[in-house]
Amino acid sequence: MHAWPASEVPALPGKGRDLRIHDTATGGRVTLAPGPVARIYVCGITPYDATHMGHAATYNAFDLVQRVWLDTKRQVHYVQNVTDVDDPLLERALRDGIDWVGLAERETALFREDMTALRMLPPQHYIGAVEAIPGIVPLVERLRDSGAAYELDGDIYFSVEADPHFGQVSNYDTELMRHLSAERGGDPDRPGKKNPLDPMLWMAAREGEPSWDGGSLGPGRPGWHIECVAIALDHLGMGFDVQGGGSDLIFPHHEMGASHAQTLTGEFPMAKAYVHAGMVALDGEKMSKSKGNLVFVSTLRKEGVDPAAIRLALLSHHYRADWEWTDQVLQDAEARLGRWRAAVSRPDGPSADALVEEIREALADDLDAPAALTAVDRWAARQEADGGTEESAPGLVSRAVDALLGVAL
Known part of the structure; x- marks a missing residue:
């Protein structure tokens, strides 16, 4: 599966700062x-309805992570999956009377278009769950054969008790879990499970649903969590720097x-930091496909x-904040864009050297984008009020805003 084209990231004078970011697992900054x-x-994404503002906010956060790292003169190895087979996708296709493969392809294509328009830097590896199945099956077999997984009516479940570190990402109590x-998407009330929290690794084939050759597992399809583990281990290995997503993925x-990865490898932790973006609401409720209260990037673009x-x-x-999308939020952004472009x-x-450093420091401090915007606002206000004499300043501001914030002026 291919990603989307990368926009050029301008080079800036000097060097950025190492990123200090909130780690969900420890509850503090690392x-x-x-x-x-x-x-x-x-x-x-699970491509049955893309790209709403909740998606866009999440990928914007991790685009900033990439930009901070690039500004420190590092390379970035970024991997992202597409859950192109899962119950919600199949249910939406059945509801609408369309082919699930066509639905996934259509929404993934739309997602690519939106990411390109928003200047989100693409992953080096953009991997669909379906294409990852040949790598998933051996991992499930290893977990089963080691005693870390078990069969229940043809389905294979992971035993959370196999990982001594289970619970150390969320730190939630059992009741909340x-x-x-x-x-x-779990099934804690299914009879026969060793632990209600045990997640499915491999779902045996169901009538009327797609399935693939699972080797000794039998025909079926992978569970949600093992999909990402197989892709991450294949392309990044253990101990990678950031595992990211929305806060609903904690x-x-x-x-x-x-837990899957740590049990498979015997190493801990899977990621050095677990970083999660907040939820976006509309009309007082979290923006979600199930609620249907979505604002789409593609609709706004049209x-x-x-x-x-x-x-x-x-x-x-x-x-990290939960916030609400309103018409005023967009109007304020359009007005800000106009001021900056002017x-x-x-x-x-006015000299912009100090501004570049302010933006760098704000983003290095747990991706404080609002503080970075305020710094640019101050420079733009000085430009409007008094102007300045440095011919290079406007160009430097434009390059800095593009490189560090992804906004083309």
Whole structure:
């Protein structure tokens, strides 16, 4: 599966700072100092309805992570999956009377278009669950053969008790885990499971549903969590720098994925930092496909909204915050974009060297994009009020905003 084209990232004078970021597992900030190549895995979409503002906010956060690392003169090895076979996708295709493969391909293509328009840097490896199945089957067989997984009516389940570190990503109590498992695709009430929290690794073939050759597992399809584990281990290995996604993936997805990987390899932890973006709401409720209260990037683009304004609207909220999308949020972003473009259109302006460092420091401090925007606002206000004499300043501001914030002026 191919990703989308990369926009050019301008080079800036000097060098950025190492990223200090909130780690869900420890509950505090950690300073990430990767080697020459920083490694990040971000969980991708289930392509049955893309791309809403919740998606866009999440991928914007991890785009900033990439940009901070690139500014430190590192390379970035970024991997993202597409869950192109799963119950929600099959249910949507059945509801709409369309082929599930065609639905997945259509929505994935739309997602690529939206990511390109928003100037999100693409992953080096963009892997669908279906194409990963040949690598998933051996992992499930290894877990089963080692006693870390068991069969129940043809399905294969992972035993959470096989991982002594289970629970150390979310740090949730058992009651909350069970509630979230039931809410987010698990089956804690299924009779015969060793532990209600045990997640499915391999679902035996069901009549009327797609299935693949599972070797000794029999025909079926993979569970949600093992999909990402197989892709991450194949392309990044253990101990990569950041595991990212929305906060609704903390449990069960990232918790279970970490346990799968740690049990398979005997190494801990799977990732050096577990980083999660907040949820975006509309009309007081979390924006989600199940609720149908979605604002789509593609719809706004068709209405003539500048993608740079959409990106500024996302950047105006801290990535970990839960916030609400409103018309005012977009109007404020459009006004800000206009002020910035007017400011950099002049032939000269106030010195911008300090501004570049302010943006760098804000982003290095747990991706504080709102603080970075405020710094640019101050420079634009000085430009409007007094101007300046440095011919290079407007161009430097334009390059810095593009390189570090992904906004083309």
